[in-house]
Amino acid sequence: MTTNDHVVDDELQTVTLTLNGKARTVAVPAHRTLLDGLREEAGLPGTKSCCAEGECGACTVLLDGKAVNSCLVLCVEAEGHEVTTVEGLSADGLTDLQEEFLNAGAVQCGFCIPGQVVSAEYLLRNNPSPDEAEIREALSGNLCRCAGYQRIVAAVQATAVRRAAQ
Numbered sequence: 001m002t003t004n005d006h007v008v009d010d011e012l013q014t015v016t017l018t019l020n021g022k023a024r025t026v027a028v029p030a031h032r033t034l035l036d037g038l039r040e041e042a043g044l045p046g047t048k049s050c051c052a053e054g055e056c057g058a059c060t061v062l063l064d065g066k067a068v069n070s071c072l073v074l075c076v077e078a079e080g081h082e083v084t085t086v087e088g089l090s091a092d093g094l095t096d097l098q099e100e101f102l103n104a105g106a107v108q109c110g111f112c113i114p115g116q117v118v119s120a121e122y123l124l125r126n127n128p129s130p131d132e133a134e135i136r137e138a139l140s141g142n143l144c145r146c147a148g149y150q151r152i153v154a155a156v157q158a159t160a161v162r163r164a165a166q
């Protein structure tokens with residue numbers, strides 16, 4: 001059962017977007033968020049739902065290549081746009097960044113990690129050699145209730161070094 005089961009068809013909006021590199025159409029009520037559309041209609045649970053008000057970063061995805069909180073974007077606003085979730089980043093297996101999260105022991109309960117990974121990937125794509133302050137700033141919108149920040153920063157630093165060596 002999805003959240004749309006109680007909604008008659010003519011109340012649904014059809015949204016066509018490029019999702020993780022493939023054309024995809026989902027049908028959602030106009031008030032539903034991109035986060036809802038991804039998790040409940042597109043079947044992509046990697047993007048986490050937590051505060052639902054833009055405070056925690058658990059729902060971070062790339063929208064046209066830019067990191068956004070998907071709980072603050074209406075699904076209909078993604079019409080014609082490109083969305084990449086954590087599943088899309090790791091379509092070919094764990095990325096180097098995800099491997100470094102594991103190597104650094106940065107994953108505790110894991111709930112915040114998809115959002116952390118997407119935000120860190122966005123940082124590294126735009127600033128391949130960030131210093132610690134830049135990493136902390138870039139991830140400042142991603143809260144970790146397990147408080148594993150030092151290891152998360154270390155994972156991003158290790159990824160930057162690894163990519164620079166390639």
Ligand code: FES
Pocket residue numbers: 048049050051052053054055056057058059060069070071072
């Ligand atoms: S669930 Fe979107 S920022 Fe918290």
Ligand code: FES
Pocket residue numbers: 106107108109110111112113143144145146147148
């Ligand atoms: S690892 Fe548990 S919230 Fe971050």
